[in-house]
Amino acid sequence: MIDHNYDLIVIGAGAAGLAAASAGATLGTRVLLVESTSRVGGTTAISGGMVWIPANHKMRPAGIDDSAEASRRYVEQTVPDAAHDARMRAFLDLGDTAIRYLEAHTSLKLQPVKRYPDYYPDLPGATAGGRVLEPVTFDARELGRDFALLRDPLPEFMLFGGMMISREDIPKLRRMNRSPAAAWAALKLVCRYAMQRVFAHRGTTLVLGNALAARLFKSARDAGVEISLGTRVESLIVDEGRVTGIRTGSGEVRARAVVLATGGISHDPALRSKFVPKAAGERSATANAGASESGVRIARNAGAALSRPSSDVDDALAFWVPVSSWKRADGSIGYFPHTVTDRAKPGLIAVNRHGKRFVNEAVSYHEFVRAQLRQADDAIPAWLICDKRFLWKYGLGRVRPFALCTQRDVASGYLKRAKTLDALADSIGAPREALRATVTRFNVGARDGRDREFNRGGDIYQRHLGDGDHGPNPCVAPIEQAPYYAIAVYPADLGMAAGIVTDEHARVLCDDGTVIDGLYACGNDMHSVMNGAYPGPGVTLGPALVFGVLAAHHALGHKLDV
Template sequence: MREEEFDVVVVGAGAAGLTAAAVAAAEKCRVALLEATPLIGGTSAVSGGMVWMPANPKQEGDTVAMARIYLRETVPGLANESVREAFLARAGEAVEYLESKTSLKFQPVPVYPDYYPNLPGATSGGRVLEALPFDGTELGEKFALLRPPLPEFTLFGGMMISRADIPHLRNVFRRPTSTWKVMKLLARYARQRMTAQRGTTLYLGNALTGRLFKSVLELGVHISLGTAVERLIEEEGRVCGVETVSHDGERARLRAKAVILASGGFSHDAELRKAHLPPAAQPVSATISSGATSGARLARAAGGRINERAANRAFWVPASCFVRKDGTQGVFPHTVTDRGKPGLIAVDRNGRRFVNEALSYHEFVLAMLRQPDSAVPAYLICDSSFLWKYGLGRIKPFSLSCKADIASGYLHRAETIAELAAKLRLPPQALQDTIDAYNAKAEMGEDPEFGRGGDIYQRHLGDAGVRPNPCVAPIRKPPYYAVAVYPADLGTAAGLRTDARARVLAEDDAPIPGLYACGNDMNSVMNGAYPGPGITLGPALTFGYVAAKDAAALR
């Protein structure tokens, strides 16, 4: 068995692991970064890439005190409070360090409200950061190793678009300025495809992980892809390395002063998933699977424990499932592209609405899980005008044909509501009554049943061009369409218990020497709540930084 010596070993190459590896290397450590898949970036690379960083140095007006008030309003219980305080205290510090020592550069998202904007301490924007756009050609031949975004979120086979470009795409046929903007985007993409397999202008989570990937390359981190950790090495009461196996069967023993677990949680660990997540949410995850032993399982063998007290043990999103042309299974997370837009409703198997469709994706699924017998699956229903303008799930706006998705059973189409109800096996009269009741007030922008569009977060996700309510419009123009959605996790919230220095705790609350956790391997500081955009990536980067700084001191 091959043996090597490092100062720090990091397990997992998502945003948390990349951050930990970059910081440890910047602190002059010899670092090994191990990734079980053949690609860099994990679920972070296919995410929206927003980073919730309260009181960050790029925003004026926010304070740690305001964020603390907001979290006390939204996060259940006092468990984990010391770790949450460490996040509040060190998030801004992490931002400054990463911008000064790595290639990661941030910009504030000026308008993106917290998910409960009417509660004390909430902000309407600036608390959320995102990575600056990144030119993938800066990675050279290594660009091929960066996990691409989900194909359902790109255009023309690989073109990423920024949030600022979305309005131009929607108005491409209506406004000359938008037409010109889209023509320039297409021309740029065409040039890029002459030398690359996909567009090289990266946004969102791909920009975040691309910049971090560049950083670990420049800082000399030893990267092993296709390498899974089989167990932690323990000697004299401390963790001092890992044993690994590569995809080609080569085994190695890597010794280190510290091991940082950042493998992405236990979303694909069937046993832990069954033990910690509700039965109605067992089948579907919107995360990337590595096929390797989860960090939680590795740590449990060394005395670590998963937090049992989180109110919700996963971060939730409604998701639709399909099979791509290449035969791979696809999961589309319905985060912001369709549910909050005007002219769509969600119904349960009784043909009745059961939730405000414009609430956060986490709250939407909590409503499903409160009534799993009737709301799992649920159905998103719209008309032809909505489908053309906004798309539905993996169906993109302005799609000229949906025949393949109809034939596969992903998209249901009918000329009448009664026919649609029959295809979905819903009570026809109940569905007709539901749509009639919704439409009766929708013309005036009202939703007396659920108050859709009732706060700035909901209105932000609507369509500002629709008045008086950007979240409400009638469903009238046949044919009618529907997609089934299921509870899916965006990552596990219950993770390894740690202290404020990201050290994994044993049963007696003593830190296990040499063992750290961050990202979804670490128990969420939010205790299963989802207060705003980027509340997984914000702590992931912060505690990747914290863990690496602490581990570097062990030298």
């Protein structure tokens, strides 16, 4: 039961909201966390869980060099207006301190990903890894009965109906049919999972974003945060220009300050359309995160300023990812985000409606969609093309590697299959001669590990996403073993960069630049500190954690100090 007076109210139970609530409670205050759905975790729980924190303290012990100067140099080349943004300065200056605070006072534990390059690795100041942190594997049994309240990962990213797979597990599974050690490791994973299912509704070994959400959920519980699920916030209470609480369906709740962290405007089509090109459509890869209300609208009704609208491709305020889609048995639409599992692997190309390649398939998911949007009439949808050998080894979209039967996906139309390239061209509506010529031209170089058209595999980021066991180029192999396969991919967002305008303390601003006292925003609710750019993995979750901590400290009158 909700009391009526708190020090801090946080709206939204994703990474940003949980971080803000946990930080506030560790400062010895009464905190209420309000979530409109019945589960905790939001988009974070279905994400990869990467956290981008440049020059963090975990890099040097891992043997990786970085510095504040190098981080700034890289960010200023990749993020528009970064050099003049006080919020970016706060993120770079205090990011590591915020992470240290959470690890010192909560159950959050992160570890450096030693090999995960920035997305533009050839620019000065970029690193080959270490700026990316990931949650340490979490045993969900530590949550007790609360485990049932944690949002499940997407079913397409689990095996056997509930087994999560870490990044380190994937190469082992791929090699299990030719390596006794890998086969033994895979067997142990399955046996561990089978034992866990005796006592839980899914596997209790949590990794990726589900582990991050679980650790923050436990932190909030341990710190004494009061959590109210299924509670819809109707409006903010504003007294003489200051936000002093919220109105819910069951009444008013007062606090010294309110933090908005509801996940942004991805699920608000009318608002979202102001910041993306029309060709992008309304698809969101976070559609299954359960968000049902927009903190942005709540803030707007209280006088908050929003990002400046733009529908230009290069200025669109979204974090892009190509997705394939299908209809689930329950009638809902499923989206598979093509981030790292297939596009950069050897033996695949992407073609437009003319049957021609239009982009280096191994670039970041954000840049892949930007290429689609620049050629919207021809490249939406784009088609990912591969052969029998590729599909068996790497899978394609929701089709997993080593799939013994693909008939369901073929019958539904999700996966196109054909005995010849001409027949495949017919099935995707591309000219036969053009597709045949594209594959033939690609194969000539691919047999020697070269991509003569786009130089795929030309930097360390692309090679990292390829197959390290394949040479000479981990991103390139010919497409020549029938049958051939294709799936359609469309632009979608992983979250919107557009949102509420804030200052470096995460305080919400009015259109005239003045502060709305008592109101803060973080996570995807705030206008992203990345300003629509995507310089590295985890650039949404990194700022979400940092500004969640900064918001709580400032709102409660504390200076951030480990």
